Amino acid sequence: xxxxxxxxxxxxxxxxxxxxxxxxxxxxxxxxxxxxxxxxxxxxxxxxxxxxxxxxxxxxxxxxxxxxxxxxxxxxxxxxxxxxxxxxxxxxxxxxxxxxxxxxxxxxxxxxxxxxxxxxxxxxxxxxxxxxxxxxxxxxxxxxxxxxxxxxxxxxxxxxxxxxxxxxxxxxxxxxxxxxxxxxxxxxxxxxxxxxxxxxxxxxxxxxxxxxxxxxxxxxxxxxxxxxxxxxxxxxxxxxxxxxxxxxxxxxxxxxxxxxxxxxxxx
Numbered sequence: 653x654x655x656x657x658x659x660x661x662x663x664x665x666x667x668x669x670x671x672x673x674x675x676x677x678x679x680x681x682x683x684x685x686x687x688x689x690x691x692x693x694x695x696x697x698x699x700x701x702x703x704x705x706x707x708x709x710x711x712x713x714x715x716x717x718x719x720x721x722x723x724x725x726x727x728x729x730x731x732x733x734x735x736x737x738x739x740x741x742x743x744x745x746x747x748x749x750x751x752x753x754x755x756x757x758x759x760x761x762x763x764x765x766x767x768x769x770x771x772x773x774x775x776x777x778x779x780x781x782x783x784x785x786x787x788x789x790x791x792x793x794x795x796x797x798x799x800x801x802x803x804x805x806x807x808x809x810x811x812x813x814x815x816x817x818x819x820x821x822x823x824x825x826x827x828x829x830x831x832x833x834x835x836x837x838x839x840x841x842x843x844x845x846x847x848x849x850x851x852x853x854x855x856x857x858x859x860x861x862x863x864x865x866x867x868x869x870x871x872x873x874x875x876x877x878x879x880x881x882x883x884x885x886x887x888x889x890x891x892x893x894x895x896x897x898x899x900x901x902x903x904x905x906x907x908x909x910x911x912x913x914x915x916x917x918x919x
Contacts, residue, residue, distance in 0.1 A: 654688055654919045655860040657910065658715065658847060658873060661694040661704070662830070663866035664883055665906045670779070672704075673904035680708065683910070686919055689713055691850075693843050693863070693873060695801075695829050697762055698723055699783040717757055718827065718869060719846030720798040720837050730849050731759070731798060732841040734824065739797040742820055742836050743790050746802050752813060753777065753803035758795030763787050776803055776832070800836040807831040829869045844872025851876075862913060864898070864906045865890060879918065881909040 659665045667673060683690055691713040692701050698716035702709055714723045722730040739756065746754045747765075753773040756763040762781035764773070769786045777784055787793055802813045813834040818826050820836065827835045827842070851858060859878035863870070866886040874880035874893040882894035883905045891897060898909040913919045 653860065654862050654879065654913055655856050656689040656691055656713070656850070656854075656862075657683070658691045658693045658843075658861065658863040658877065659906050660843075660865040660867070660870050660873075661692055661696055661701075663885060663901055664864050664870075665692070665901065667902050673901075673907055675904065675907055679907050679910060680711075683919070684711065688919055691715060693719065693846070693865075693870075695780065695833065695835060695869065697757065697781045697783060700780055703782045713850065715843060715846050715850075717799045718829065718835055718837060718841070719843040719873075720841055721759065722846055722850060728759075729853060730846060732838045732845075733759075734797045734799060734836070734838050736797055738820070738823055739800050739836075740790050742800045742817065742824065745819075746800070746813070746817060749802070749813065749816060751805065753805075755781065755801040755803070756790060756793055756795075756797060757781070757799035757801055758793065758797055760795050761785055763790075763793050763795070765790070772805055773803065776805070798837070802834045802836075804832055804834075809834050827869050830867060835869075842872040843870060844874075844876040847873055847876040862909075862918075864909055865894075866901065879913060881905075 693715035695718045701714050720732050762784040766786045804812045814828050825837050825839050829835050861877035862879040863873045863877040864881045866883040871893045880894040881896045881898045882891040885900040898905040
């Protein structure tokens with residue numbers, strides 16, 4: 653029987669209008685009755701996830717920042733910080749790129765340089781980092797880095813960001829998380845590692861887990877669970893890793909997939 657359901661946010665659980673699907677609260681109530689934990693698994697900041705699920709703060713298990721920080725019942729149960737000197741080195745290199753937003757992602761806050769505090773960047777930043785501050789220098793930040801992120805407003809992150817930042821791949825994990833974003837995290841860290849760590853800590857088997865995703869940074873999560881679902885709008889390569897396909901995020905694909913699991917007698 654399924655004990656925990658992991659779900660990506662953008663392009664998966666959330667609609668194109670950044671909203672939860674209709675019927676979400678009713679489904680969560682039903683999952684709670686059946687003893688199933690719901691776990692948002694996102695590149696978003698922990699505080700951003702809390703803002704999306706205010707009334708579920710004490711119920712959901714949160715995989716934030718691409719799995720680098722896992723919180724449950726308001727407490728950290730797992731984290732994989734990035735070496736601060738390396739984080740600063742990556743940020744310095746990213747700062748040389750034209751028209752690219754650089755974000756220092758700490759456990760307590762997200763930070764951008766003051767000269768990048770412009771409307772187009774701030775609007776995108778606050779979609780994923782509701783707790784953010786501007787600083788004059790990266791060196792003044794007193795916060796443990798768990799990720800460094802870069803945003804390309806044009807939507808060509810593979811060429812504009814990854815092609816440059818990949819030089820650090822011998823010391824960090826470089827992840828293209830969307831056509832706009834590239835993340836730098838500790839080597840070996842991804843959503844799949846976080847899922848496996850949670851399974852170990854909570855004594856839950858892979859076959860007692862399900863997961864939903866839409867992009868390449870969800871591949872490892874798909875492989876760490878017994879029941880994996882790719883959205884119909886998912887990247888073609890992600891679909892190769894999923895056992896099932898559900899309808900799109902705009903059609904409530906996560907809820908449709910959960911209903912399928914119920915029909916299969918797995919929840």
